[in-house]
Amino acid sequence: MSDLLISQQNMPKEAVAQMCQLCRSVEVARLAFEELPDDLQKLVQANVTSSQPAGEVCINCIGVFTRAQQQLQSQPNIFADVDRALPTPLRMDADERFTGRDVTIAFLDSGFYAHKDLTEPISRIVAYHSIFSPEDDPTLLRTADVASWHGMMTSVVAAGNGFLSNSLYRGIAPAANVVLVKIGKTGRIPESSIETGMRWVIENKEKFGIRIVNISAGGDFEQPYLNNALCQTVEEAVKSGLIVVCAVGNAGLAPGHPVLPPASSPAAIAVGGLDDQNSLNRARRGMYRSSYGPTIDGLQKPEVIAPGIWVAAPILPHTPTADEAQLYATLDSASDEELSTILFSQEGVDKDLDEARDLPVPLLRQLITIKLREGNVINEHYKFVDGTSFAAPIVASIVACMLEANPNLTPQQVKRILIDTAERVAGIEVERQGWGVVAPRKAVEMALRMRG
Numbered sequence: 001m002s003d004l005l006i007s008q009q010n011m012p013k014e015a016v017a018q019m020c021q022l023c024r025s026v027e028v029a030r031l032a033f034e035e036l037p038d039d040l041q042k043l044v045q046a047n048v049t050s051s052q053p054a055g056e057v058c059i060n061c062i063g064v065f066t067r068a069q070q071q072l073q074s075q076p077n078i079f080a081d082v083d084r085a086l087p088t089p090l091r092m093d094a095d096e097r098f099t100g101r102d103v104t105i106a107f108l109d110s111g112f113y114a115h116k117d118l119t120e121p122i123s124r125i126v127a128y129h130s131i132f133s134p135e136d137d138p139t140l141l142r143t144a145d146v147a148s149w150h151g152m153m154t155s156v157v158a159a160g161n162g163f164l165s166n167s168l169y170r171g172i173a174p175a176a177n178v179v180l181v182k183i184g185k186t187g188r189i190p191e192s193s194i195e196t197g198m199r200w201v202i203e204n205k206e207k208f209g210i211r212i213v214n215i216s217a218g219g220d221f222e223q224p225y226l227n228n229a230l231c232q233t234v235e236e237a238v239k240s241g242l243i244v245v246c247a248v249g250n251a252g253l254a255p256g257h258p259v260l261p262p263a264s265s266p267a268a269i270a271v272g273g274l275d276d277q278n279s280l281n282r283a284r285r286g287m288y289r290s291s292y293g294p295t296i297d298g299l300q301k302p303e304v305i306a307p308g309i310w311v312a313a314p315i316l317p318h319t320p321t322a323d324e325a326q327l328y329a330t331l332d333s334a335s336d337e338e339l340s341t342i343l344f345s346q347e348g349v350d351k352d353l354d355e356a357r358d359l360p361v362p363l364l365r366q367l368i369t370i371k372l373r374e375g376n377v378i379n380e381h382y383k384f385v386d387g388t389s390f391a392a393p394i395v396a397s398i399v400a401c402m403l404e405a406n407p408n409l410t411p412q413q414v415k416r417i418l419i420d421t422a423e424r425v426a427g428i429e430v431e432r433q434g435w436g437v438v439a440p441r442k443a444v445e446m447a448l449r450m451r452g
Contacts, residue, residue: 020058030056040065065280067093085312085378086278088157088394089172092307094440100173100400105158105212106205107393108197109151110184114141115314117160117170118178124159127208130182131196140182144318147185153313153385154216155180158393159400160314164381169312172440173397179208184217191219194262195230202237211403213237214396216247216389219261222296231265238267243411245269245396247388248302249291252432259293259301269399269415270301271392273308274425274437285425285437290388292432303415303434304422306394309386312378321375321383323349329380331368336361398440406447417446 020030033041033055044057044065057065067090089096104126118124129136159178162170183189183197194217201213225231234244246268251257263270273288288308293301315322327342327349334342343357356367371377376384399414409417421443422436 020056020061030058031062032056036062061282063093085169085310085382085384086280087162087168087170088307088312089170089440091276091278091280092172092394092398092438092440094172094398095401095444098401098404098444100159100176100397101404102177103173103211103400103403104177104179104209105155105173105214105396105400106179106181106201106208106210107151107155107158108181108183108194108201108213108215108217109154110186110189110217111145111147111149111151111182112141112155112180113144113148113152113316114138115152115156115160115317116163117156117314120161120163124175124177125180126177127179127204128182129180129197129200129204131193131200132182132185141180144316147182149316150216150389151180151182152316154214154389154393156314157311157385157390158214158397164314165379169378169382171397172394173400176397176400177209179204179210189217191230191261194219195233198230198233198237198262201242202233202240205240205242211241211243212396212399213242213244214246214393215244215262216387216392218247218249218263222258222260222264224297225261225265225295228261228264230261234262234265235267238411241411243269243399243414245271245392245399247392248272250289250308250387250389252287252290252292257291259291259295264293264295264297264299264301266297266299267411269395269418270303270434271388271395272302272305272433273386273388273391274305274433275309276307278310282423287425287428287432288386288388288391290391290432292434294431300431300434304395304418304436304438305425305433306391306398306438308388308391309384311385311390311394312382313385313390315381315383320349322380324371324375325377325383326380327353328368328371328375328377332372339364395438398438398443401440401444402447405444406451409447409450413450417443417450421446 128138128141155178158171159173159176160171161174162168181197183193219230237244246263248259248263248270262268272290275286275288277284295301315325327346331342343353347354418438419435421439423439424436425433
């Protein structure tokens with residue numbers, strides 16, 4: 001299979017034709033669909049929107065699908081059905097030689113939980129801080145409350161190692177260290193709390209080796225960055241060497257909802273959302289409902305986009321949602337004969353299933369499927385989530401890999417590499433997508449070239 005990863009100069013003449021049927025590229029050499037091995041043909045054809053044979057496929061897409069085929073062979077259940085989320089490194093075509101090792105990302109969020117994808121087999125949580133408490137009590141990371149969920153998900157989306165999924169649902173930086181900074185409780189996080197958290201990170205970046213800050217929270221209102229205290233703090237952070245990655249928000253379909261601080265800061269890397277339909281087919285890429293600029297200062301925001309929907313994220317343990325997911329996943333994998341026994345033993349978890357346990361098996365199976373889809377349940381440990389809150393940590397994880405490849409990169413160089421290597425989404429306005437979809441493999445390769 002590795003023989004397919006060939007260079008353009010070795011391509012046969014017949015490989016150059018009109019257009020790649022997957023990514024629509026007209027600038028890259030191609031191979032005829034019939035020249036691909038049978039197993040790769042099946043995977044490629046499954047990602048072509050037309051029922052007709054795929055025609056010609058460019059060498060870039062062949063590389064992506066070859067790696068997907070290799071993952072299929074090692075994890076045969078990845079594509080068992082359309083409800084299964086693609087692992088983020090696979091869908092983004094990340095270079096898995098780089099995992100964010102020896103790089104620390106700070107997360108500013110409402111609250112956190114010490115999820116096993118961050119703590120097993122060894123903990124990579126190097127520090128925890130709450131702006132609401134004079135003493136940082138790490139035992140709070142073992143308390144599953146409503147405020148814990150969002151920060152747990154953002155940190156695991158970026159740096160989780162997939163411990164509860166046999167490494168399948170891991171982030172792009174599964175070896176990165178994390179610093180968790182609690183800046184909220186429940187409801188909207190005020191701008192002053194974000195600023196307080198940023199101040200703590202600036203003061204402690206040397207102590208904990210922080211290189212990247214992820215902020216999946218928005219400010220109070222639109223304001224010029226020169227007059228906004230949070231934006232000025234972000235500018236100070238970047239001048240000190242920190243790379244600040246911010247979510248732009250999720251109001252892109254509604255008028256009058258611009259990009260707010262801190263994402264509106266000139267030095268921040270503002271991230272919007274991509275909807276790739278949980279597919280490897282780049283021709284199916286579209287936009288998530290991200291907020292977008294220009295800002296009140298006339299700046300293009302976001303600069304880049306990353307998956308903002310169909311993202312695999314952890315379920316907070318010891319919650320009703322976790323109990324429901326456990327039940328749905330157990331029922332989904334059980335035999336017909338086991339369904340009734342399981343439902344009786346789990347009475348009280350789901351009212352609808354309690355009332356439906358005497359239904360004929362086919363109808364019960366339909367209800368179980370509905371419950372899985374309504375709950376966005378992937379399995380008992382993970383679910384689909386959406387929002388630019390999760391697009392931002394994907395970009396932060398890519399930055400961690402870039403810094404692993406080249407620790408000497410400045411914040412300005414990191415931003416320029418992400419922009420220069422981003423891939424435009426055809427037919428989408430520049431205002432919505434900025435310079436396009438982040439490309440982890442290309443970004444890391446450019447970081448390596450700049451080393452030294």
